[in-house]
Each structure stands twice: as structure tokens, then as C-alpha cells.
Amino acid sequence: MLMQTWAMVIDAYRELCARKLFWITMALSGLVVLIFAAVGISKEGLTLLWFTLPIDGINTDILTKKFFYQNLFQGLGIGIWLSWIASILALVTTAGFFPNLIQAGSIEIHLSKPIGRLRLFLTRYLTGLLFVALQVAVFTTASFFVLGIRGGVWIPTVFLAIPIVIVFFSYLFAFCVLIGVMTRSAMPALLLTMLFWFALYIVNVGDATLVGFREGNQAIVDRNTLALERLEANTRKMVIEMKASEGTENYEPTDADLIAAMPLIERRRTDLVEEQEDLESLKKWAGRIYAVKTVLPKTAETIGLLGRWMIPQEEIDATRARSDAADGDDDETTPKPEATVEITLDDESDDAGQGMDPEAIEREFRSRSVAWIVGTSLAFEAFILGLAGFIFVRRDY
């Protein structure tokens, strides 16, 4: 049994080695690793080869070397290179994996061997992930040593990239396999997978945007509720004092008294109701898109797990605090707005009601469980693979 599996793995490896794109991707991975080797950080700023580029906020006073390299690896190496560019190249290379297998003249060779169709299908699927597995393994290992030798920081957590990127790619590859098995052609498989990936991207952006707006609006509603309460309290106090000056002691102002004394209260209440309605609407849509996302593979969030595991929230908070402190030193003369209530009372603060909270997106995404991110994505993958496997097993060739 293992003999057949191993033979298929070796065959897949040979197939990959025979493709120029595999080696082009490998060479480009080497280039990215060289970029890691060329970039560094010092007390003065960002270093590039022998040059120092003084850039605000990028120096060892604010960013630790480890934090800098972790971000470089996660942001550039994984976030851009492996999860986008290399993955596209991987899809281009592997889109034909199943159509090639099931083409007339080839499938007969495989099906006429003592191996079950389902096992043949699953083994072929797993060997299709070999492209990405090899690329990410080589890239991560090279990065580990380059960051260690060049940057002096040894970050074993970079190896988490291997399972994460493979799992991420497997979502897309499963879809590609389904289309490949259905159409028996690499081109529709590739194009529809890219389209599917783009749709996932749009859903993710929609989710992030709605979460950002929801949290931003929630903060504004909370703030404006508080402001309104303070406004009402101040007005009440003002009316009581006014009545007291007129000789009426212990006067309990009515709502009409408050509005008569401060017409802005009514406008603020109306605004607040509208804001709450907007917030409810945002919550409803955010809930809907979350539900949609639950049944779809979560590509971006799966890749995001690397950042979550490599760079703990405390490290980010500490860096942020150092950055804020550095900003504070620069702007010591700038008074900090202490009375937020007063600010929100300005008409201009209405613009903030449209605003979003980017940090809330990060908080929300980081709070989502691994089981939800990976578990539901793998459930989708299993469903798609099951469908593709069903077609593969039942079909006449």
C-alpha cells in the first residue's frame, strides 16, 4: 500500500521538477530570501545592504529586531509572496494535475492497477499539494537561517508557515480539483479557481469592513449616548439652578424643560436613534456575512494565524506603546483631547459616525477561534473533495 503511495509521490515530484514554473518559483523564493538578507534594522533606522535609511518609527528603539524580522517574514514572505504570488504560480502549475490524470490514454494506466479509485484520487490530491509544500519548506528553512545569521534572531516559529500555507493552499486546490475533474480541462479549473479566490477575498474584505464599521459605530453610539447623558445632566442641573434662582427649590425638570432649555438635546436624541438604527443594520449585515464566511474557506484568516502565533498581542501592544511614547515625545506641546464628550458634540463629529475602527478588525479577527477558521474551512474542503471524489469514482473514462 505504501509502495503505491510512495510511487505516486515520486511521480508527482518528477512531474513538478519537469515544469519550468516550479523552478522559476523556487528562484523567486530565493530572491525574496535574499531581500530578507539585505534588509535590517538599527538604532538609526532601516538598513538596506550597507546603507541606512532613517524612517520614522522604524528603528530598534521602537521595534525589536525580532519583531521587525517576524513582521518582515510574515508580511512580505508569507503575506505577499507565498500566499499570493507563489500560490498563483502553484495554481497555474497544478491546475492540470487532475485533467492530465484523467485524460484518455493516461487514466487507463492508473485505473488498471490494483488500487481503489478513491485512494487513487486522494493520493493524487495530496501529491498535488507537494508543489506548495516543497516551496514553503525551502523558503521557510532558508528564511530561518538567513534571519538568524543576518539578523541575529532565531525564530523557530517561522516553521509554522509550512502547515499554515499548505492548509491555505489546500482550500483552493480542492476547488481547482473539483473543476478539473468536472471539466477535464486545466484552463477552466485555473480560471474558476482564481475567480473563487477573488470572491473569497471580496467576502473577507466585506467582513473586515463591516466589522470595522460596526465596531467604529458602536464606539460612536456609546460615546454619543454618554455625551447625551452628560448633556441632559448638565441641562438638568442648569434648569434646577435657574429655577432655584427664580425661587423654586427642589424643582424636578421635565423632559420638555430640558428640551426648552437645550434644543440640541432633541437633535442629539434623533441623531442617536439614527446612529443606533445604522448600528443595528451594520450588526445585521456583519452577522450575515459572518454566516456566509462560516461555510466558506477562510484563506486570509488562515494565513493570519501565522501572525497571531508568531507575534503575540502583548508584543504588538508593547511595540505600539513604545511607538505612542515616541510620538508623545515628539508632540509634547500638543494638548491631548481629554473631554471626548465635548468633541463629539461638535457637528464635525458626525463624520466620525461614518468612521471605522481598523484596530477593532484586528481584535475581532484575532478573537476568532482556530476551530472556526480552520475547522469550517476544512469542512468546506472536505465537502468539495467529497464531491470531486464522487465524480471521479463514479465516472466512466
Next chain:
Amino acid sequence: MGHEGALAIDLSHVEKMYKGKVHALRGIEMRVERGEVFGLLGPNGAGKSTLIKILMTVIKPTKCTGTMLGSKVGDTETLSRVGYLPEHHQFPDYLTARQLLNYVGAMCKIPKNARNKRIDELLEIVEMTDWGDKRIGSFSKGMRQRVGLAQALVHDPDLILLDEPTDGVDPMGRRDIRGIIARLKDEGKTIFLNSHLLSELEMVSDRVAILLQGVVRTQGTMGELIESRANYCIDIEETTAGNTLVEIAARADATVADSGRGLVLPTTDASVAQPVIDALRAHGLTITRCAINKPSLEDLFIEAVVDPTTGKALPPGASKDKKHKKSKHEAAPADAGNGRAH
């Protein structure tokens, strides 16, 4: 594993209905004995490749009762004892011949050491030793066919199904392949051949079956099929009216037919021909030729696929059921084996 009898392949009621109600096989009855070379003939579209693909589990039959090497058709494990060369095979261009054989051997669960030894042997048998480490992408069609034959034999199977093995092979190559088939037969292997080249089949086959419209129209040993259609031809020097000749022969109690140049007796028995010859000579007719006429495989094939009333070829096979009308010339499955009991 079922009981292993004398039959390598024993098929009954094999039917295949494709989507769209295309009825490719309509009840195949076929038996292939162990150790024989069995030739499968038929025009394009008759269902030959469909039948082979059913045996190799590439296509699922709509209905099939039968065994292959004693196991039910479709049993995956039995495939480790069956070699297969598909028609229009596509071997990966990136592999060398040796790598391909290694891959196929591993898929057939042959241990590495035995596989390597076998690969060397096979490369020598198919005369590809010098090309063993060259990529298949650089091979000619004939060379690919040789490698294809080698991959069908890599696990030393008991039964070998070859679908158009001489396709694209030059005459020397064909001779070599015939030699390999003969050698395999000597080793006791059963070979199931599907080929359009009737002369090739005639040279190597022990038995043949002719497939048309999804049923076996004729099957039997080469000897049986030929003998059953062999006849005496008696040619007369001067053309005499055919009916006169027939009348003369009838007086000699012989069943004859007018050949245009003389008479045809549906027998190879000289004692039956002798009285007819005597009667013809008694009437002063000069006999210019008297010989046993044996049909070639091509004659048998043409006879099987041509409508005797119109002289035109019958439709080869797969047709949509709703349009299909059973021809009076189309053999029913039960009539298929007219050569032997099986």
C-alpha cells in the same frame, strides 16, 4: 478470489448503456481459455475498447456477470495479475522508460529488487535497453508502443490485454511484437488482443471473436471458423450454364452452388467431391482446377460485418436505443458462439 478454472475470461450478459441511451454493448458472451491468444475483431465503434475497459475497471458495466482469472469482473486486486496496454496511451513525457516501468511496477506492488531486475529484462525483450534512461518525450510512436508493451508486462501478469499493440509500429516492430506474443504464449500467459490488423491477428491468434453492434457475431478457433467456411471449388474450362452444372451435381447427390466459373461444394471432404467430379467428366466437361478454398480472417470478418442481402457494411455499433431497430441480420447474444460450445 474466486475459483480458478480453465477460463481466463468468462463473460455473460455484458451490457453497457451510456448516458443518452447509447447502447454500446448488448449482452456479450465470451470465453477465453487460459494460455491461448484470443483476438477480438470488429469495426470501429463495435464496442471492443469498451469491453476491454470494462475488464480493466476503467468503465463500469451496466450489467455484467462473469469472471476474470477466477474473480468477479471489477475486482481490483485481480488487476495485479493482469497487464494492459491501452489504445492511444499517454505516458508522461517527463519520465524515462525505466522510470515509467518502475512506477507501473510499484503500482502493481512489485518489490523494488524484483522490479529492477524485471525492468532490465523487459527493456531487453522490447529492444529498448539503450533507451531505458531516455525520456519518453523523445520517443517515436513505435518506441512508445514498445515501452507500452513492457509496462503491460512489468508485473509478469497471467493475463495480458493488448489494445492495438502494433498501432504505429513498423513491419520489423510488428514482427518483434508477434515474437513477444508467441513467447508469452509459450510461457503459459493468456493474451487478449484487440487489433484492426487482421493479418496480424490471423498469424498469432488461437481463437477470435468478431464484435458488431455490441454483440459477438462469431467466435471460435481459427481452425473451426476457417474449416466451417472452407469449400471445394471445381472450375470448368468452358462456361456451361450454372443451373446445368448444378443439375449434374445433383444427380451425384451433392449440394453445390454455382460459382460462376464452376461449382462450389460446402465441404472439404474429398469423398463428397469425387462423385461430382466424376459426373462432370462423364458429361464431357473439362475440369481446369479443383482445390479446397479456405477463407482468410478478412473474409470471415467481411462476412460477419456485411449484410448479405444488401452487400453493404452493417452499422458498427453504438446507437441510441430509441432509434435502434433490431436487424434480422443482427445476431442475438445467445447465437454468438457459433464456433464452439464456449
